[in-house]
Amino acid sequence: MEKPKSSGEEEGSGERGLLHTWKGYSCSVTPEKVLHSRPVLLAALGNRHGVLLVEGGQVYSFGELSWKQTQMPAPAATSEPVLEAGLSGQRVVGVAAGGFHSGAVTEDGGVHMWGDNTHGQCGLSGLTTVPNPTPVAVVDQDSSGAAQVVKVVELACGEQHTLALSARHEVWAWGSGQQLGLPTNTFPVWKPQRVEHLAGKHVLQVACGAFHSLALVRCPAPSQEPRRPPPDKCGQCNQMLYTMTDKEDHVIISDNHYCPLGVEVGEVRRSSEGNPGKGSTWQQKVKSSPSEPLLSTHSHSTPRPSSLSSMAPGSSPAPWPPLSHDRTASSGLDSTDDAFEEPEEAAEPTLCDQGPSPLQADSSIPQEGAVGMGAKNSPYPDEQAVKDYLKRLSDYKLSEQAAKSPPLPLRSQTDTIADVFTPDDPTTTTSIVTVATVSPVGSALNSLVASCASVVGERVASTCEALSFRKVMSYYYPSSSSPSGLAVGAPPDGGREGPVALAHLEDSLQGKKSSSLGDIREEEAEGLSRRLSLPGLLSQGRYAVQLLSTAYGGMLSPRLLRRCSRSRVKVAPLTPPVVAEGDSLLPSLQTEVWSWGRGQEGQLGHGDLQSGLQPLCIKWLSSKEVVRIAAGAHHSLALTAQSQVFSWGSNSSGQLGHMESPSTIPRLAKLSEGIRVWDVGAGQQHTLLLADGDCFQPILYYSGQQVREGSGQTPQEASGGYTQQPVLLPFCMNLGYVSSVFAGGQACAAVADKNVMGFIASLHELAAAERKCYCKLTGVKIQVLQPLLKADNLSSSIGLTSTGLLQTLIGRFNRVCQLTGQNSVSLTTLLRHSRDIKGLVILDNTQVFIDAYTEYSAAVGNFLVMGGFQALAKPCQDLFGKGCETVQRLVESLDESAPLPDLLFSLLHLPIKHLQEYGRLILKLATCYEVSSPDYQKLQDGCSKFESLVLHLKRKKKEADYTLHFWKSFPGKMTDSLRKPSRRLVCESSNKALTLQNSGRFSVNWFMLFNDALVHAQGMVPYKSLFSTHHVFPLTTLWVEPISEETTDQHGLKVITPEETFTLLASAPMEKAKWLRSINKAVEQALSGAGSEAVTMASGAVPRADPPISRTASYTFYKDSRLKDATYEGRWLAGKPHGRGMVRWPDSRVYTGTFKNGLEDGVGEYIVPTKSLNKSDHYQGNWKEGKMHGFGTYRYATGEVYEGCFQDNMRHGHGMLRSGKLNSSSPSVFIGQWLNDRKCGYGVFDDITRGEKYMGMWQEDQRQGNGVIVTQFGLYYEGAFSNNKMMGTGVLLSEDDTTFEGEFSEDWTLSGKGTLTMPNGDYIEGSFSGVWGTGLKISGSYYKPNIYDSDKDKSHTLKLGRLAVASEEKWLAVFEECWRRLGSESVGQGDTSRAWDNIAIALTTNRQKHRDSPELLTRSHHKTLESLEIIPQHVGPVTMETYDSIRCYLIKACDTPLHPLGRLLETLVAVYRMTYVGVGANRRLLHQAVNEIKSYLNRIFQIVRFLFPDLPEEGGLVPETADAQKETDSSSSDAQLDAPRRVVSSCALLLPVLLPRLYPPLFTLYALEKEKEEDVYWECVLRLNKQPDLALLAFLGVQLKFWPVSATVHGDKQQVVTSTKDACFASAVETLQQISTTFTPSDKLHVIQLTFEEITREVLALLNEDFLWSMDDLFPVFLYVVLRARIRNLGSEVNLIEDLMDPCVQHGEHGIMFTTLKASYYQIQHEKIT
Secondary structure, three states: OOOOOOOOOOOOOOOOOEEEEEEOOOOOOOOEEEOOOOOEEEEEEOOOEEEEEEOOOOEEEEEOOHHHOOOOOHHHHHHOOEEOHHHOOOOEEEEEEOOOEEEEEEOOOOEEEEEEOOOOOOOOOOOOEEEEEEEEOOEEEOOOOOEEEOOEEEEEEOOOEEEEEEOOOOEEEEEOOHHHOOOOOOOOEEEEEEOHHHOOOEEEEEEEOOOEEEEEEEOOOOOOOOOOOOOOEOOOOOOEOOEEEEOOOOEEEEOOOOOOOOOOHHHHHHHHHHOHHHHHHHHHHOOOOOOOOOOOOOOEEEOOOOEOOOOOOOOOOOOOOOOOOOOHHHHOOOOOOOEEOOOHHHOOOOOOOOOOOOOOOOOOOOOHHHOOOOOOOOOOOOHHHHHHHHHHHHHHHHHHHHHHOOOOOHHHHHHHHHHHOOOOOOOOOOOOOOOOOOOHHHHHHHHHHHHHHHHHOHHHHHHHHHHOHHHHHHHHOOOOOOOOOOOOOOOOOOOOOOHHHHHHHHHHHOOOOEOOHHHHHHHHHHHHHOOEOOOOHHHHOHHHHHHHHHHHOOOEOHHHHHHOOOOOOOOOOOOOOOOOOOOOOOOOOOEEEEEEEOOOOOOOOOOOOOOEEEEEEEHHHOOOOEEEEEEOOOEEEEEEOOOOEEEEEOOOOOOOOOOOOOOOOOEEOOOOOOOEEEEEEEOOOEEEEEEEOOOOOOEEEEEEOOEOOOOOOOHHHHEOOOOOOOEEOHHHHHHOEEEEEEEEOOEEEEEEEOOOOOHHHHHHHHHHHHHHHHHHHHHHHHHHHHHHHHOOOHHHHHOHHHHHHHHHHHHHHHHHHHHHHHHHHHHHHHHHOOOOHHHOHHHHOHHHHHHHHHHHHHHHHHHHHOOHHHHHHHHHHHHHOOOOHHHHHHHOOOOOOOOHHHHHHHHHOHHHHHHHHHHHHHHHHHOOOOOOOHHHHHHHHHHHHHHHHHHHHHHHHHHHHHHHHHHHHOOOOHHHHHOOOOOOEEEEOOOOOEEEOOOOOOEEEEEEEEOOEEEEEEEEHHHOOOEEEEEEEEHHHOEEEEOOOOOOOOEEEEEEOOOOEEEEEEOOHHHHHHHHHHHHHHHHHHHHOHHHHHHHHHHOOOOOOOOOOEEEEEEEOOOOOOOOOOEEEEEEEOOEEEEEEEEEOOOOOEEEEEEEOOEEEEEEEEEEEEOOOOEEEEEEEEEEOOEEEEEEEEEOOOOOEEEEEEEOOEEEEEEEEEEOOOOOOOOEEEEEEEEOOEEEEEEEEEEOOOOEEEEEEEEOOEEEEEEEEEEOOOOEEEEEEEOOEEEEEEEEEOOOOOEEEEEEEEOOEEEEEEEEEOOOOOEEEEEEEEEOOOOOEEEEEEEOOOOOOOHHHOOOOOOOOOOOOOHHHOOHHHHHHHHHHOOOOOOOOOOHHHHHHHHHHHHHHHHHHHHHOHHHOOHHHHHHHHHHOOOOOOOOOOOHHHHHHHHHHHHHHOOOOOOHHHHHHHHHHHHHHHHHOHHHOOHHHHHHHHHHHHHHHHHHHHHHHHHOOOOOOOOOEEEOOHHHHHHHHHOOHHHHHHOOEEEOOHHHHHHHHHHHHHHHHHHHHHHHHOHHHHHHHHHHHHHHOOOOHHHHHHHOOOOHHHOOOEEEEOOEEEEOOOOOOOOOOHHHHHHHHHHHHOOOHHHHHHHHHHHHHHHHHHHHHHHOOOOOOOHHHHHHHHHHHHHHHOOOOHHHHHHHHHHHOOHHHOOOHHHHHHHHHHHHHHHHHHOOOO
16 A cells, blocks of 8 residues: 555554464463564465465465475474465465465466365366465356456365356356365366356355355346246146136145156256266256246155155145255255255245144134134035144144154243244344244144145245244234234243254254345245245135135135135235445445355254255345355354354354354354454354454454463364353454454464554544444334334324335435445455555545435435424334333433434434544544645545535534424414425514515515525414415526615615516615525525535535526416416526426417517417317417417318418418318318418419319408419319409310300309300300300300401400419519518518628528537538628629629529528429419410519519619629720720620529429420420421431432531441431430420520531531531521431420520520521421321
């Protein structure tokens, strides 16, 4: 260890690690110092030698080293310790000594052995002795067969064997004997082998006796998986283990399953012994661990007559019952008792096999005890048979008992059984059931139970194993006291029996040996509730069930109880839940001890004298918190965390420290009260204990053989008497501060330190204080808290609330208690090894301790405040008597008159009291270091943390006391509603220090500030003590600010709450300051939360002065009409919801989103349940001042969905409403303008059910004004609508071009004057009436136009679109919304800079929103947003460069819906597709569709010019540079024409972004309109394309000089011959085909231009001279290219270009080229193909 810097100690001086050795315990014994030169870290003692590990890692041997006789003369070998040179260069960390051999473990996990190797105990084959340390390989074979070296951390040596503990917590063994725990009979075992039976266990320590082994195992964590039910079927033959036959009057239950595949255990054992290689089979067949399911047979083997006596199913019971299940089934060793195997759950002990019971035939069922057992005149004829059978059972048991042990008087015999087998440890959970004869009823019942137990079998008794019978009886009969005949034995007065007889006696009482803690816990809970089948006996009929139900009512199956009309007793857990082992850094207290090897002296601790080949858990030590084990030659020791020592095995010299017998089970060593043992050593026949006494300097106790020194004496003569209990060694105080003890052979050793500058003493004091505290807390837990929890009338005495608080308090007490225990074990380990502060758990895990104590203190305070300690007094007096001496003794109270509630509080305040010790002792340690050292700093930090925690907890206690006192004196009935466990009073105004401003003359106001609320109570003057009303204002939503005293003389405080604002007036400035400070501090703490506040206090952080004005809190409104009874959770600002939050109304409405000044504002989600439909309306969108305002989506419970704009909670502006689904009754979609929740303005209504689409004006949800209807059957109507009907002038066209133009009165109903025109041109003028398509009534004139009439005379030629809504009138709301987003109140008006500000805000907020959820934005989208933040800047007029930057900006802006322009474009695309897709794809709508696009362009261009005011208007010119602009201004008109310019047009600027999105519906309309023309054109194309190239060129009249001579086909140049096809002008043809892949007219014109260039290039190559086209030459060639290009919808392409091309290019080069293409199209249609 790093020594304290201020000690001034010399390195290597004899102050540390002094080793003293001695023998015996007489006063004349003087310990000898061994090896003065170096501090000793560890020692190990063998029979006649010892091994030492010193600082630096060297190893010395001393004593009789017979294996070194060849190297040194005998006498010289023993006088001084000899350095083991074989280990030089190795850093040794552990040593061990056996009978005559030694071992060492190095830092890297290597093992070295030396000494006697006769039995292979050194693990080196071929050598009988190993003189020097030699490496031993511990190797593991992994699944692939590769060898892996095992790292060893600890060794233990016996007489003939060695055990090693690996870093993976596995045990490895080598040597000879069954103590290896290996499945073999071939010895010695030279090579280290893993003890497979402990595989999977977390082994903490191993110890070796002469011929037995021990292992300390950490309990597994409780399994989260549900426990599997016990098997119902045999694991081998798959038949039912238990059968139930339901007869008319009774139930027969039988477990007489005989497995035809079964093998007797003894045979399995013998066969395995005969063949050691079959160890694995033997392991499979024999159950030896509680965690292993048993897969063996269910047969009763009885070796006494040495024949397999098994009952076949259905056979009658045997003359005697099967005997108790013993360890034969587990260990596979020979036994004089029966072996009985059964499933895991059933492998439990019988209740009481040996109970002596003088059962007479007439008294077996006495009259008094017959209640509930059936009437005496029972109708069953076999009653007497049952009685006889039970008597026979009892007699058999008596005779068996008499054969085993000499007869005793009844009472004393009973007592002996009880006494011998009951440990006197008050903490033990194992109690033995005994039978006595106190009353006839008791004796009869108990005799019956005792007799039936073995027949009823292990199934019933399993419950009693974990609980003890007394618990069972009191459990099932909570109201009555337990039967007087059931007594738990007391410590014996004396008298011992032979170990064998006692062992046999105990064996019959003994239950399952291999029972781990986990099993016991699970059985305790499970055993009570599981259904029990009663074998054998119950086949005798219902009467037996009734007898047994008296004692076992709670355990019988429900069906049996129903048969006997007996109700089941409710099952509840008996013990409080086990505190979970936390903190992996702290040592575990939940441990088990496993033992195996020779057991003739009872050293295995299973209650018998049998040996064990396999490790078995010692069930008596489960839940005892064993932390260290030691093994003497023939006895064993276990040290617990409570500083108690359990011992068992040979007691020939009193080495067990007690005189109780039999010594085959662990019993407590007898030590005076207050002696706490913390280290143990076990020798051949003695035990050495290291303990705390009255002071913190350790003391030594010795028990066992007295050794008298003298030459020439035999060992028998040399050994003196023995001790009856451990005796104090008088010289121990002279040794200094002993840190560890060792024993072996006849010798003892102790390692001690001198107290250097108080460091060692302080360390010992800290550890001793922790051990003492843990013992005290454990006493409180076991003697007071657990009995209280189990008290029947607890909840009725103290109330449900206090019961819950008490359970929480006890749970947290257990946590603190466990932490203390873990810390004490850790400190003890620290003393034994490093004695350095670096391993102090309390410094490394300070926060764990702080949290545990803070939570515990809060639980104590809560219980105190609710008056729990006063209420707990009565249950305590009921449990512990009026004086409650138990409580007084534990509190160590000197004041006998102290009230019981105060005593109980002091008792539960003990852990907090102990907390003060931490700070004091850590500070004491710190003073041993120099102030500048890091160790000092570490200790100082720990000390300050604990000191501030103590202060904090004191403050909390003071608050709780103040609050309790307040509740005691509080008037009126308000206490019940205001008193809460965690609520503490801060201050109150009963001294009239605070009043309410403007309160009435006669009103009284009382203000109480709690840690979570400000309470205002009001009353009237005559009734001062009766406050009629009170208001509770939660502190998390309370703001207080001082009112300036300049304006008023009063000392006022303004208090703001969500629904009230009031002013408090203080009586003086001091009072005002006090209340302001108190309220602010309380608010701050309420906001930070109790837990986090505790942490800040502990760590010394300074809390801020004023609580934040903006905060997160929850509040339920009680006044506000809109929010009454609604709960708001979220952000607040000065009393108003502000920021993100959520409101829940009592009617299940929920709003989640942002708030501003108490109202919904921003983006939010609103859910409104509709009870009639059992669904909810759901709105998601924008809010303003508490109302839906802006864009949002509203999903109605009816299934309708509205997506669009809202204003004042109504649909207002542009929006789309979808009704129903495609297969429901009335599916429809409306998209258009809304006004105050109604359709108003232009809109498109798609009635999917009727197959109609209306495009026109609306008013008040009805069609009103001009509109167009198209149907899926090709009907087209345009005209006037009124009151939702066609009414007024209109035009109706059918699919075949029949047209009616005239008056309408209803939908599709003609009424009045009109003209009906036939497809062939005939028409009728007159009056019409009737519904279109059903027969019309006509009165008028019929006209047939003359074939020679010129077209101009046809005055009635129809022009569609006149009665439709003008394009400029459509979608006004969409554009208005865009202008609004830009900050303009009306279209075209507003400030450009404000518009740009709005755009920047929109982009920034959207980016922030998407930054929180990045998955919503792609990377490219993110980059687009970034680039949009840069606005195109320019000074002066727009140049080409500026124009291009504007064009690029618009392309990006229109690409993202987060930009107002992009949003506009997205909406326009949606409405356009909505209009012209589906039924709207009607050829007669083409003209309107084109005009609509043109209107879009004009209106968007208006917005663009608003954003870029310097941009010229439509048709304006943009110069290349600013200089060119100046020149043109000053020059002539001719120069103006020559300068490079660009014409500004909406088409050029906006069509590239708009048209690609609208192209599909638009092109479809073109294709429908030109369908007939295109069919003619296509037919010609197909016919003409059948001709080869030259023939086609000739047909089209192309001049010969333009005919290509050669052409390139697939990269090869070929001559053009008459048969060549598709080779001429191939590149031009390919270019022209690309016209179908472009969208905008300008792109299409560019393709035509490239085609011309390709033709020209090919002709120039052909002619080899400059050449200028004339149209006569060019047209036929171009016609050829058009034909070969085979463009399917060329007519549509031509018309689209014509309609939408930029007007400025119509008369230029592009215009001429386009005209050529158009001419080619018409030419092909009219081409005569002959």
